[in-house]
Amino acid sequence: MAVYTQVDSAALEAFLAEYEIGMPRSFKGIAEGVENSNYYLETDQGRFILTLFEKRVDAADLPYFVSLKQHLAARGFPCPRPIPARDRLALRELCGRPAVIVSFLDGLSPRQPSRTQCREIGAGLAEMHLALEDFSMTRPNSLGPASFAGLWEGRAASADALEAGLAAEIEADLEDIAGARTLSAHLPRGTIHADLFPDNAFFLEERFSGIIDFYFACTDALAYDLAICLNAWGFDDIGRTSGLQFSYSHGAALVSGYDAVRPLSKAEREALPLLCRTAAMRFFLTRLVDWSDTPADALVKPKNPLEYAQRLRFHRQANGPADYGA
Amino acid sequence: MAVYTQVDSAALEAFLAEYEIGMPRSFKGIAEGVENSNYYLETDQGRFILTLFEKRVDAADLPYFVSLKQHLAARGFPCPRPIPARDRLALRELCGRPAVIVSFLDGLSPRQPSRTQCREIGAGLAEMHLALEDFSMTRPNSLGPASFAGLWEGRAASADALEAGLAAEIEADLEDIAGARTLSAHLPRGTIHADLFPDNAFFLEERFSGIIDFYFACTDALAYDLAICLNAWGFDDIGRTSGLQFSYSHGAALVSGYDAVRPLSKAEREALPLLCRTAAMRFFLTRLVDWSDTPADALVKPKNPLEYAQRLRFHRQANGPADYGA
Numbered sequence: 050m051a052v053y054t055q056v057d058s059a060a061l062e063a064f065l066a067e068y069e070i071g072m073p074r075s076f077k078g079i080a081e082g083v084e085n086s087n088y089y090l091e092t093d094q095g096r097f098i099l100t101l102f103e104k105r106v107d108a109a110d111l112p113y114f115v116s117l118k119q120h121l122a123a124r125g126f127p128c129p130r131p132i133p134a135r136d137r138l139a140l141r142e143l144c145g146r147p148a149v150i151v152s153f154l155d156g157l158s159p160r161q162p163s164r165t166q167c168r169e170i171g172a173g174l175a176e177m178h179l180a181l182e183d184f185s186m187t188r189p190n191s192l193g194p195a196s197f198a199g200l201w202e203g204r205a206a207s208a209d210a211l212e213a214g215l216a217a218e219i220e221a222d223l224e225d226i227a228g229a230r231t232l233s234a235h236l237p238r239g240t241i242h243a244d245l246f247p248d249n250a251f252f253l254e255e256r257f258s259g260i261i262d263f264y265f266a267c268t269d270a271l272a273y274d275l276a277i278c279l280n281a282w283g284f285d286d287i288g289r290t291s292g293l294q295f296s297y298s299h300g301a302a303l304v305s306g307y308d309a310v311r312p313l314s315k316a317e318r319e320a321l322p323l324l325c326r327t328a329a330m331r332f333f334l335t336r337l338v339d340w341s342d343t344p345a346d347a348l349v350k351p352k353n354p355l356e357y358a359q360r361l362r363f364h365r366q367a368n369g370p371a372d373y374g375a
Numbered sequence: 376m377a378v379y380t381q382v383d384s385a386a387l388e389a390f391l392a393e394y395e396i397g398m399p400r401s402f403k404g405i406a407e408g409v410e411n412s413n414y415y416l417e418t419d420q421g422r423f424i425l426t427l428f429e430k431r432v433d434a435a436d437l438p439y440f441v442s443l444k445q446h447l448a449a450r451g452f453p454c455p456r457p458i459p460a461r462d463r464l465a466l467r468e469l470c471g472r473p474a475v476i477v478s479f480l481d482g483l484s485p486r487q488p489s490r491t492q493c494r495e496i497g498a499g500l501a502e503m504h505l506a507l508e509d510f511s512m513t514r515p516n517s518l519g520p521a522s523f524a525g526l527w528e529g530r531a532a533s534a535d536a537l538e539a540g541l542a543a544e545i546e547a548d549l550e551d552i553a554g555a556r557t558l559s560a561h562l563p564r565g566t567i568h569a570d571l572f573p574d575n576a577f578f579l580e581e582r583f584s585g586i587i588d589f590y591f592a593c594t595d596a597l598a599y600d601l602a603i604c605l606n607a608w609g610f611d612d613i614g615r616t617s618g619l620q621f622s623y624s625h626g627a628a629l630v631s632g633y634d635a636v637r638p639l640s641k642a643e644r645e646a647l648p649l650l651c652r653t654a655a656m657r658f659f660l661t662r663l664v665d666w667s668d669t670p671a672d673a674l675v676k677p678k679n680p681l682e683y684a685q686r687l688r689f690h691r692q693a694n695g696p697a698d699y700g701a
Binding site: 052057058059061072073074075076077078079080089091153155156157158160161253254 | 385415
């Protein structure tokens with residue numbers, strides 16, 4: 050959420066000479082997306098975003114992410130469209146870093162999504178899944194259940210430092226969700242976003258206008274993407290670390306929005322509680338790792354893992370898909 | 376150069392309801408300007424910048440800065456124009472902070488300005504001075520020579536830690552420029568920008584397109600603004616802390632660009648060497664304060680004061696205005 054690599058106007062002009070998008074009229078670093086450097090770029094031909102990939106994204110994955118967005122954009126799905134240079138390549142290098150120019154997407158990210166926005170994002174997610182049905186590239190989910198043991202190893206003390214007794218809860222959850230790997234292998238699979246939080250979704254007022262930030266996209270059960278959204282969109286007060294409530298009406302709006310575009314199978318619907326619990330565990334564990342590895346005086350504060358410990362407690366007591374509005 | 380206050384889309388929409396500029400289509404935090412929070416804002420009526428003033432800017436000065444930009448914009452000078460709300464007030468409050476929406480200005484800031492850009496910014500600065508001739512508000516220069524003793528007090532050890540013997544050089548400079556206060560009091564005075572570095576100036580290719588960031592503007596000798604520009608634009612390699620060279624051709628372009636729009640008096644021309652030395656001292660001292668007050672492990676590195684110690688050495692040996700191309 051910052052600009053790590055400074056691009057001066059001379060370097061920008063030399064870079065743009067490889068493209069056919071005109072001369073720059075405006076160029077400003079913006080605070081958006083994962084840990085890459087992003088610039089708002091305006092030329093006499095339109096508005097764009099220039100992204101420089103910093104070390105947190107594996108350069109070997111970049112052709113996958115670029116192809117994914119090209120595929121979606123070609124099918125008319127609203128996402129940033131990679132702009133090819135004269136030689137038809139969109140993935141280039143600038144200031145020693147992999148770099149890409151994408152089209153600008155209108156819209157604002159809600160902080161507290163409305164029920165209408167939940168229905169809209171459910172439908173948008175299903176449209177994305179359908180548009181990616183014939184996308185042939187694959188990428189394993191490096192943060193799926195197979196990664197959990199490794200993420201958790203040696204973190205019990207950190208969990209208990211956050212809240213006494215939390216480590217034992219997590220150990221029990223990890224056992225309960227051990228079956229999720231087998232379960233999701235038998236559900237319809239495809240390309241998922243895997244990080245569709247409200248700050249990666251755009252709306253114009255209540256209407257869905259697009260999705261950004263595909264840098265966790267991978268091949269997995271489609272219903273797992275919906276389970277991630279139920280965690281990210283379905284709780285009532287984002288940022289709370291205690292007293293968090295699942296909003297049945299938001300969850301039901303999300304699921305019905307999805308189902309109206311891509312009907313869920315009975316197996317997918319029944320898998321939702323376990324998939325939701327698995328998704329909550331994924332974000333709990335990665336936040337716990339960031340939390341315990343970040344020095345206390347760092348300027349960028351990591352997100353609090355307790356928000357996801359709260360979600361795990363809800364999932365633990367859920368009786369079935371009906372509790373999620375599914 | 377970061378976003379300190381997060382404005383969510385609900386707060387933004389409530390805020391925009393006070394204006395007549397339409398509904399938001401895009402809203403992104405940008406890395407620009409002094410230590411305020413800035414957002415790129417697009418509505419169906421155009422592009423804007425929303426600024427929230429953080430504590431470094433004195434709220435009592437804000438009406439001055441807003442009026443200054445309104446005055447310039449009304450005279451057609453290219454700068455961000457404060458947009459009044461329905462009640463005609465441009466200075467408002469958002470998220471507990473003073474806030475203003477200004478028009479968006481096209482252009483890019485050069486890192487290494489060309490000679491043509493130096494001539495253009497000289498002319499632009501003179502146009503700004505002329506456009507402000509009938510601006511009636513005043514503000515003292517709180518970082519003028521009268522402030523130097525206070526800034527320097529207790530910093531000798533920090534200076535010597537940067538470079539052995541530097542403190543003695545600075546002490547001698549401070550004595551030499553003691554006459555600057557009297558000198559500048561007798562030169563033509565008016566409203567000056569006082570911080571016109573290349574990152575506060577915009578160009579479309581080689582053509583000047585505007586000035587931003589008026590938060591050091593004050594009432595002082597007009598030629599002092601030109602002296603600040605000679606320091607900021609006239610040296611050959613921005614960021615060097617040794618072996619820095621004054622570029623005679625860049626300096627001459629800047630002065631002649633200025634003089635073509637607002638002819639310099641003989642007294643102003645002759646005062647330039649001392650004013651340049653005074654300006655270099657101002658930036659040396661404020662950088663030294665930031666440098667010695669910032670913890671070594673801070674993420675935001677302060678600018679190196681030695682860049683200005685280098686400039687002071689050039690000014691110390693200059694024989695007269697001709698050495699600056701004036």
